[in-house]
Amino acid sequence: MPYAFDHATFAAAAQQIDGVVHQTPMVRSPHLSEIAGVPVLLKAENLQTTGSFKLRGAFTRLSRLSDEEKQQGVVAASAGNHAQGVAFSAQRLGIPARIVMPEDAALPKVEATRRYGAEVVLSGPDVAAALTVAMADAERSGRTFIHPYDHEDVVAGQGTLGLEILDQVPDVGTILVPTGGGGLLAGVAAAVHSVRPEVAVVGVQAESAAAWPESLAVGHPVQLERLQTMADGIAVALPGEVPFGLIRDHVASVDTVSEELISHAMLLLAERAKLVVEPSGAAGVAALLEEPGIFEGPVVAILSGGNVDPLVLLRSIRHGMRAVRRYLKARVIVTDTPGSLAALLVELAATGANVIDITHSRTTTNLAVGEVAVTVDLETKGPEHCADVITHLRDRGYSAAEH
Template identity: 45%
Template sequence: MLSFDDVLAARDRVMEVARETPLEYSYSFSEMTGADVHLKLENTQRTGSFKIRGATNRIADLSAVERDRGVVTASAGNHAQGVALAATRAGVDSTIVMPKYAPVSKVAATRRYGGEVVLHGVDYDEAQGRAHEIEAEEGRTYVHAFDDEAVMAGQGTIGLEIAEQCPEVDTVVVPIGGGGLISGVSTALDGRLDDVRVVGVQASGASSVADSLTKGARQELDSVDTIADGIAVREVGERTFEVIRERVDEVVTVEDEEIAVALTHLLERSKTLTEGAGAAPLAALLTGAFDYEAGETVVPALCGGNIDMNTLTTVIVRGLVEMGRYLKIRTELKDRPGALERLVEVIAAADANIYAIHHDRTSRDIAVNAAEVEIELETHDDDHAAELVAALEANGYTVDVLA
């Protein structure tokens, strides 16, 4: 099993390429939760993710023959960038297999870092299958995204930093996909600090570790479905699962809507951009997915910040919907002069702001002398949104809430 000495040995190699990332106290999230919250900003890491750490350590461990033959890996994006950069810096040729639907920004970044990108399959597991075929065909060394002790040890250097930056920490919250990050972090913290708790977080649509722990053996999901593509893995690693069972105190799940809210809060309150996987630990804290005491020192590890801009737009809107700050409604008007103006007056009287109005006279679902109106609105919170809908209904409008 991965040892504390493995993590210590990885540190010098890793820090030749990676950087030590900040750990910052968050007044906003401490106030919101009652805990003493410090954010580990691994989203500011080179390549935008912790994956550069494990990739660097693994490539440094290659033999001369393996270096000449090159490496191959599979990744949804962050490991891809880490391997590409680490390999390029070491003078090693790299081929990266990514799912066809990997975020465009991550594909482009992987190519910029020097990796040859092959797009294959609908998810990580199908991409991994193709990567193993290339491994056999070309004699390359496969660099596993998580189920490799050198990779796990490299990721564990985050745990060493947390222990040094915040030695009073009580709980560290870490996202889990295949388990490489939490295996390394829990091993580092176990070797460095006494009585620190490690909580793992998965998206409910990719909860392979939570299911595996419940059933006592590794479980493979038929599919994964989450906005947190960085932790969208169908099966936890064999090696990582053993470390998780031994050293991780608890594994919880969060919904995509909760991740979206956490990501939106990070942008608004901390001016910090994360991807879905990076926001998952904060989502677990904000929703009370695990128990903690008032004043407890909690460190959510914000593991990455590589989010596609189109995805970011969607996630922010979903976060605002969940927070009651974005409302989309549909209603009908009589198709006569002044009807739309009267509707807008009711909205203005309720102190809501209009983003957009779509006015349609041609819908087959309404009467010939009517018009269908869809309106996107900015509201203050859930109560304000409910008050607006009630005001419209009190004025005779039938309202369908669309978002």
Template identity: 55%
Template sequence: MTISPHTSSVTLESIQEAAKLLDRIARVTPIESSRALEAFTGTKTYLKCENLQRSGSFKVRGAYVRMARLSDEEKSRGVIAASAGNHAQGVALAAAALGIPAVVYMPAGAALPKIAATREYGAEVRLYGTNVDESLAEAQAEADRTGATFIHPFNHPDVIVGQATVALEILEQVPDVRTVLAPVGGGGLVAGLVAAFAAIAPQVEVVGVQATRASAYTYSLQAGHPVTFPAQSTMADGIAVSTPGDVPFDIIARHNTRIVNVSEEDISRALVFMAERAKLVVEPAGVTGVAALIAKPGQFDGPVVSLLSGGNIDPNILLRVVRHGLVAAGRFLVMKVRLIDRPGALAQMLFDLASQQANIMHVDHVRTGVDLAIDEVEVTMQVETKGPQHCQELLEFMRSKGYNLSS
């Protein structure tokens, strides 16, 4: 494969120079070991906590390096970016540090905490479009009209070398690392890791992890060039990119980088796992590496480092995702039961459930419905359980007592 002139500038020297630029801007984020994850992997496993980075994600690294390398004239004209959250905050923080005017386009439905944080860092926020692709297109058009520099979230060598500085830290913190798992959306982070490790520690395998519902890299690598795969709705909105960038794609493809997919259930289970066992708040996109470790045990050589790319999550989304994760982990059961509509029937059923140590969170009692007999009611319950085995035992118990469970 011919090396692109753009990617030829992603060298070890440029990555080391980027690390110097970031010396007082990006934190050296901690590495945490995880015995709980080692139970799944069977090998030493670590977490690289970029969710504790300034602005809440690794994005500030690439944004700052890109903007620090602008000429004085370019800086005076300002910068424009587009993002649903993490890149927006990274650009805003970097612009404030460098004294550069910044405008950030965000989708109209972007999380309110992310919009507020971007404004608090000093950027002007403009809400446009229903998704990041529409915001990106408008931001690029505005940059063309005004002469401001467009700061792409992943498709530029300077952004990639900025993200690559994470690899230098990982090698210092875990010198014997063999596998690094990182989220992949547009590809800037994974491309940076691949380039860095290929130059200084070629024995390390970098594995990109994407949401199955946003698996553009799978199809692009099969095609041999970036192709558009319209991202479906996914809780991992931070990596829901429809088309890989040609610059990171060139690096990822040239090094035969392995890409794996994880489901929504995998992601939600991993997010709950992080909160319960690692005591870390991580956004869904940032936990995909952990999701792969849990869903695909034994597939990665250790020691393994899973990169937690960000921790910016709307509390309302967190509540919904945690509940989804509890269901996926068999800790939360939704049960529908048809009862004969007579006094005491509901009370008896609740007593029976309590006898099995099931904690009822919510009850919905419906007396009318086209598929209900005149003497029937349908009760939908949300029940907290102790795990998958308890769920199965509970269902079997209810059937043994003669309850009519419906789907």
């Protein structure tokens, strides 16, 4: 039947996923509220079953397949979150599932998908290649292809998150939504506006993987030629056709954020809210950090997922520490004599900075004979401490600068 994407559409999807998808917590953030000047709440979808919002759309889509389609099985492609959502849903509904994942997909995500009972096929360098393989598999095998965002049932399922937000924060003024292909943004915006059309729904993309601003400007989906972001969950080159009209009609804007702000947001969420999120899940908070005073409150930032590889988490936290000047890389010139490095370390200890790593080179250009360039990675206590470290070294006669 045709989709109206009205309140009844999303209410029906909410009823369909009841008992499988649970209502995730709404966490108040005093720290972000202070920054923004309005109440800020975090919709902790990173605590959802399978670790992300993707379960909502996946279960809605799979539960509406015909008996014949269910018996034939499904195939999907994903780097992680959609894979787990489809695998869990298929297991729950007794449907055979095959998931194509990129060859370099994070091991924890691959193993989680297998634990939910799906057959995992590793193929291709990225999600776009995996999608091609999965669609070809569907044509060949008769399995139903489950698109991660470009299907009416998927959008309806994701929209149930919008209804939850209205139940938990009835007076919400702005909702910040991490955005890739557009399924979540379209669903949340249409669902919320079916009840409260005055709420501002804002999409947020990584600036180095932002297909939506240009697509909306020209009036149709435009494919990006290149994606480069740590936020792989929202790194989508081509916006969806199904979400496009809903986003055009219901979304206030689609903003972009830098990698530095994403990592800063991840660090803040871990430290202040005690919530571990993946880079894509922190995009909404990153937008709030960039322009804290422009959003009408109360603000709800959706934390769309928490399936982060530990190595990615480590790199992101370090990146975030550097973004807020709690991590300093300094280049110091010392004489090439015994004891010079030890003397430098004594001076660094006097500043209270903690040495994480240290390298030195005698072959760097612009060095005089008898000089060594020492590069030190330091944990610091913030911007003022970084400046104090450099000043202290210069006061002791060293040529020192941030590197």
